[in-house]
Amino acid sequence: MxxxxxxxxxxxxxxxxxxxxxxxxxxxxxxxxxxxxxxxxxxxxxxxxxxxxxxxxxxxxxxxxxxxxxxxxxxxxxxxxxxxxxxxxxxxxxxxxxxxxxxxxxxxxxxxxxxxxxxxxxxxxxxxxxxxxxxxxxxxxxxxxxxVKSRYELEGAEESAFILDQCFDRLLEVVRPGITEREIAAEMHRVGHLLGGEDPIFLSMHTDETNEHSQSTFDSPRDRVLAPHDVHTFSFEMIGPRGYWTEFSRMVTFASPDEVSSRMAAAVRAGIDGGAAAMSAGSLPGDIQRKVLDGVESHGASTSYWSGHSLGLDVIEDPMIGLDVVEDPNQSAASTIEESMVITLHPMVQDQEGRGSGYMSDTFIVEAGGSRKLSAHPTGLHLVSRGGVSIHEQ
CATH class of the missing domain: 3.40.350.10 (Creatinase/prolidase N-terminal domain)
Incomplete structure (x- = not known):
């Protein structure tokens, strides 16, 4: 059989x-x-x-x-x-x-x-x-x-995570000032489909500066040209041959980022790290959300959005991470995290003074004693230059 x-x-x-x-x-x-x-x-x-x-x-x-x-x-x-x-x-x-x-x-x-x-x-x-x-x-x-996923399902999640990592590898090869979002999307879609991926969701995010305020734009890739000093966020989701979703997003720039952009990236990373550390069998979604918020707020940022969810054959499944904290206080807290769940964390943060924003995502498998991140790429702001790729440290 x-x-x-x-x-x-x-x-x-x-x-x-x-x-x-x-x-x-x-x-x-x-x-x-x-x-x-x-x-x-x-x-x-x-x-x-x-x-x-x-x-x-x-x-x-x-x-x-x-x-x-x-x-x-x-x-x-x-x-x-x-x-x-x-x-x-x-x-x-x-x-x-x-x-x-x-x-x-x-x-x-x-x-x-x-x-x-x-x-x-x-x-x-x-x-x-x-x-x-x-x-x-x-x-x-x-x-x-x-x-709670079976071994067969967990292998499906790992399979799609591998595909997304290869897509991001290709992004890092082609991304440069002057390229358009559509050109990047074409390359990532090509790699994903060649490796057996289907049903891609590719979103691009950036922050538009208007006077003293900023506005985050999150949409499908358009004809916008990437500029040297912008911080761009690329979010990619896709199923592998077994039909399982994973979610992956990173922030990318070409020149040394300003203080706000650097801090927003650090806030996202701290939120994901905190949530991942709290993610274990027996924990509650609301407790994970609070650890995400602690990390985000430690860098002078905030988020009023729930920070993650399970995923599998659908791109959004229960349990939701933080829905009971930020959106529905009356929701039952009975959906305890269990071993062999697949959960993505994706805090969307904003500077408390409204000057910048940040977003990244990682997918994890809950295992005995903690969680395991599926992507091999470090979580952080990727600085791309002729000398290669490095992770910017605040």
Whole structure:
């Protein structure tokens, strides 16, 4: 039996157990091709949705069924062959109803993605066809199932981290004053795809100075030309062949940075270092966030944003690092960090006087006794010159 098939059986057994624990007759997995809304479908079926939307239905004690948009009927099936029953109905709403009619009993169905992903017409079709059935949002419970990664999944995260490191190697080779963001993006995309990466997210950030204030710009690469004294942030995310995300971002400049830029880079690094040191089995997301804030604030910077999250087959998964501290004080703190979680830290900081900003990200695997950073690149402001690349120290 292949490792991939072992992983399939492990996931299906975990889903079967959680269905039994919650007395569910079936699970519906909703997905669309937005990169944060299709991982559930791949988790249950190893199908990477390439366009539009799709669903899976897992009736208790049965193999899942894929219910895909009719426009995907000619799309290639996934090479793993996890699921044998692919359906391309006239409407996905009708297809979901037809599959659930095959259940021996239908009194309670969990929906992964009910609040954000399942289409309204699909929900209405389900509730109209099965008025005696209770449809419940099962997204949080599903997040708990997939939060702790298997060895197969951890290898997938390491695989994508390796790809991102090679992309950044190429950036350091080509980046120079006078090059455009698009030219850099083209090289990083080329390297990533050649190494088996898919679904890239490449963002570029810089700080625009306006009188005595600054404004951070974070967007896809454009025609902006890099200048010698600017500090540029390049953020790259991509899945590897197994479908697992990692996140990587660094700040780059060409000339010695000014005091504010240097300090903002130091603040980001201190925040990431502090959060990573606090990241171990049994720690709480809010405790990690507070260590991030301690590091950031020690350099005269601040952040009002949550500083990280888990990631896997979706680019953002639970647990969230700091959501309960900076955004939702009423959120339960029950999502304890566990061994074999994959977590990214990405504090976005600003000088307390509003003169500059900084951002970097690193992805970690939680292991016995602490965390392990996946990137081989040092965390810090990279100073690129004709003499090579060095890490600027404040």
């Amino acid at each position: 292949s490792q991939s098939t072992d992983e399939r059986d492990r996931r299906w057994a975990a889903l079967g157990q959680v269905m039994a624990d919650h007395d569910l007759d079936a699970l519906v997995f909703a997905a669309n091709d937005y990169r944060g809304h299709k991982g559930a479908l791949r988790y249950v079926s190893d199908y990477n949705l390439c366009h539009k939307y799709g669903n899976a239905v897992m009736i208790r004690d049965r193999e899942p069924v894929l219910v895909l948009s009719g426009s995907l009927v000619s799309a290639r099936k996934p090479p793993s062959g996890w699921v044998s029953d692919y359906r391309f109905p006239q409407t996905t709403a009708g297809g979901l109803v037809d599959v659930l009619k095959e259940a021996d009993r239908l009194t309670k169905v969990g929906v992964v993605g009910l609040g954000q992903v399942l289409k309204v017409n699909e929900y209405l079709a389900l509730t109209e066809a099965f008025p005696q059935c209770e449809f419940v949002d099962f997204t949080k419970e599903f997040e708990s199932v997939r939060a």
